[in-house]
Amino acid sequence: MRNEALTGYLLHQRPYQEKRALYYLFSWQHGVVHGIGKKGAPLFEPLQLFATGKRDLKTFSQIGLLPAEDSFTKDAITTEPTRYQQISGQQQYAALYLNEILWKLLPSEDPMPVLWQHYQDSLMQLKQPLTATALRLCLRQFESHLFQELGFSLTLAHDNVLAPIEPDTDYRFLSDVGFVATNQPDKTTINSLQTLFTGADIIDMARLGISEPTLSNWSRLHKHLIDHLLDYQPLQSRLLWQQQQRYQ
Numbered sequence: 199m200r201n202e203a204l205t206g207y208l209l210h211q212r213p214y215q216e217k218r219a220l221y222y223l224f225s226w227q228h229g230v231v232h233g234i235g236k237k238g239a240p241l242f243e244p245l246q247l248f249a250t251g252k253r254d255l256k257t258f259s260q261i262g263l264l265p266a267e268d269s270f271t272k273d274a275i276t277t278e279p280t281r282y283q284q285i286s287g288q289q290q291y292a293a294l295y296l297n298e299i300l301w302k303l304l305p306s307e308d309p310m311p312v313l314w315q316h317y318q319d320s321l322m323q324l325k326q327p328l329t330a331t332a333l334r335l336c337l338r339q340f341e342s343h344l345f346q347e348l349g350f351s352l353t354l355a356h357d358n359v360l361a362p363i364e365p366d367t368d369y370r371f372l373s374d375v376g377f378v379a380t381n382q383p384d385k386t387t388i389n390s391l392q393t394l395f396t397g398a399d400i401i402d403m404a405r406l407g408i409s410e411p412t413l414s415n416w417s418r419l420h421k422h423l424i425d426h427l428l429d430y431q432p433l434q435s436r437l438l439w440q441q442q443q444r445y446q
Contacts, residue, residue, distance in 0.1 A: 199249045199256060204231065205264055207317065208239050209301040210295045221258060224317065229308040230301065234256040239280055242285050242293055242321055254306060264426075268281045283325040292337055293324050295435040299341075303348065303427055316343040321376060335416060341420045350423065352375075354404035365398040371419060373426035393422055 206225035214220040219237045223245070224230055233249055235258030246265040249256040259303065285293045296317065304310070320340045328336065356362055358375040369377040373394045377400060395415060403412045403419075424433075 199251060199405055200235060201233050201248045201250055204249050205246050208241055208245060209297040224300060226311055226314050229310045230304045230306050231256060232306060235261050243313060289324040290335060291439040292333055296340060297434055298435045299424060310347055313343055313347045334413055338416050338420055342408060354400055363397045363400045365401055367397045369395050369397060371395060371422060373423055
């Protein structure tokens with residue numbers, strides 16, 4: 199890249215020298231791009247900047263907010279004035295969670311314009327008043343788009359040996375193989391319960407999708423898959439959320 203104009207959102211930053219920072223930018227053009235630039239770029243706002251460099255770590259210059267009147271995309275992702283509203287309260291923890299799973303899971307410089315649009319749409323949702331249920335639905339829907347982008351297809355119609363899901367059978371979800379029928383489910387530990395689903399639950403998930411009646415089961419399923427993809431390393435945003443809940 200040589201003075202290439204990028205538009206995107208900042209996912210993560212770390213201090214780098216006295217006046218600069220190491221940035222992880224989720225750009226529309228190239229996916230996640232790592233670069234060094236002047237400190238002070240904001241989270242959750244559309245940025246424009248110039249990137250220079252042939253190696254993995256670019257130099258970012260002229261970092262600023264994308265003007266509200268601009269429209270951007272190949273065929274137009276339009277930006278809205280409401281995008282500059284602040285994300286606050288519990289929704290800020292949710293936005294931090296989206297950022298953390300993206301910068302930890304996405305490969306560098308792999309364009310993902312469809313996921314980029316879903317991320318922008320999710321941030322717009324998080325800037326609006328949301329119930330606790332609506333907030334969880336927003337996160338689960340985005341995770342579903344992320345799994346698709348990463349090539350993980352959740353099959354709900356059959357188990358690991360291609361037998362149809364039966365409503366009266368219990369199933370264990372294993373990230374590498376899918377749903378496995380079990381005659382003697384282990385219900386003695388929390389970890390075991392998190393991956394245990396009844397066939398009736400799975401059938402409802404396939405029929406209703408990510409919706410309020412199936413939300414708890416989708417949350418358990420997605421958490422298990424996210425943890426697997428992260429090699430069970432803790433998420434700081436999740437820890438912050440849990441601490442905030444304890445002190446309420």
